[in-house]
Amino acid sequence: MTAIAPGTHVEAHATGSHPAHPPTNTGISNEKLAMWAFLGSECLLFGALISTYFLYRGRSLVGPTPKQIYDIPYTSVSSFVLLMSSLTMVLALAAIQRGDQRRLRIWLLATALLGMTFIGGQVYEFTSFVREGLTLKTNLFGSSFFVLTGFHGAHVTLGIVMLLSLANLSARGKIPQEKSEIVEIAGLYWHFVDIVWIVIFTVVYLIPSPGLHVH
Amino acid sequence: MSTQAPSADPSIQDQQAEHGLHPTEATYIKVAAILAAITAVEVAVSYWHGLGDGIPPVLIILAAIKFSMVAAYFMHLKMDHLWLRRLFVTGITLAIAVYIAVFLMFGVFQNRIHA
Numbered sequence: 001m002t003a004i005a006p007g008t009h010v011e012a013h014a015t016g017s018h019p020a021h022p023p024t025n026t027g028i029s030n031e032k033l034a035m036w037a038f039l040g041s042e043c044l045l046f047g048a049l050i051s052t053y054f055l056y057r058g059r060s061l062v063g064p065t066p067k068q069i070y071d072i073p074y075t076s077v078s079s080f081v082l083l084m085s086s087l088t089m090v091l092a093l094a095a096i097q098r099g100d101q102r103r104l105r106i107w108l109l110a111t112a113l114l115g116m117t118f119i120g121g122q123v124y125e126f127t128s129f130v131r132e133g134l135t136l137k138t139n140l141f142g143s144s145f146f147v148l149t150g151f152h153g154a155h156v157t158l159g160i161v162m163l164l165s166l167a168n169l170s171a172r173g174k175i176p177q178e179k180s181e182i183v184e185i186a187g188l189y190w191h192f193v194d195i196v197w198i199v200i201f202t203v204v205y206l207i208p209s210p211g212l213h214v215h
Numbered sequence: 216m217s218t219q220a221p222s223a224d225p226s227i228q229d230q231q232a233e234h235g236l237h238p239t240e241a242t243y244i245k246v247a248a249i250l251a252a253i254t255a256v257e258v259a260v261s262y263w264h265g266l267g268d269g270i271p272p273v274l275i276i277l278a279a280i281k282f283s284m285v286a287a288y289f290m291h292l293k294m295d296h297l298w299l300r301r302l303f304v305t306g307i308t309l310a311i312a313v314y315i316a317v318f319l320m321f322g323v324f325q326n327r328i329h330a
Binding site for chain 2 (some may be wrong): 026027028029032033036039040041043044047048050051054055072073076079080081084086087089090091093094097145152173182188189191192195198199201202203205206207208
């Protein structure tokens with residue numbers, strides 16, 4: 001039988017003496033590594049959606065065009081809200097790393113609330129666009145815009161579910177300080193959703209778009 | 216930027232030593248303030264028609280700065296394990312390379328030049 005070297009991760013795992021130590025060769029827990037691998041693959045998904053939007057820019061034969069319907073000040077406020085939710089998320093992580101359960105819940109709920117505000121803003125934006133005649137089927141701009149921002153919105157919604165679940169787990173005393181990595185992993189997902197929006201906000205909303213495609 | 220003081224709990228100390236210290240709350244707030252300021256500059260630049268063709272590159276540079284700051288400080292890539300940085304950068308590099316190839320295939324840059 002192979003002896004377990006004292007002081008190694010394997011020993012710690014076998015004896016359960018150091019639950020904070022990930023029993024892996026790299027020293028990174030499998031959950032965290034999996035989340036980063038997932039986020040790396042998500043870059044390709046959102047890269048595909050953003051590229052499709054970019055390819056179809058200015059190729060619509062009928063309106064409405066981005067110039068006619070975008071409300072930049074409104075979307076800027078939404079972007080600011082999502083950006084600030086990243087701050088509340090790291091404050092939640094800092095709280096659990098200090099063992100402050102109350103502040104963890106406050107910041108998690110604040111993050112979820114900011115996320116819901118962002119989603120509410122997106123629903124309002126979609127509704128007003130549809131009222132102005134832009135649907136998924138209207139033109140190439142409508143198709144690529146709704147698919148891209150819709151996918152992003154779905155990711156934010158999933159993130160909100162995660163945050164509320166974490167707040168619930170914390171209320172039931174199931175996230176002790178030594179398990180703070182759970183909050184960190186959920187935070188990674190949330191920040192990723194934020195950085196994707198940083199790109200969408202610039203590429204889709206702020207960079208001036210050409211008008212209708214004329215042969 | 217300052218970093219968090221080590222925890223009194225030995226198991227947390229081990230974790231912090233292993234993954235590198237995370238920034239303090241004050242650092243997070245400073246980073247968020249810088250991000251908010253950059254967003255305001257981005258919006259101002261988008262309305263600054265005098266910049267002409269300079270608007271897209273300026274906006275892309277500002278977005279890249281915001282992206283890097285969130286990844287480095289909020290996602291802790293600056294102080295976390297090098298492997299994680301490599302994993303994420305590989306995903307981004309692959310995505311950029313694949314989609315630039317797609318753009319070239321569809322003649323996107325060529326169309327922009329002719330327009």
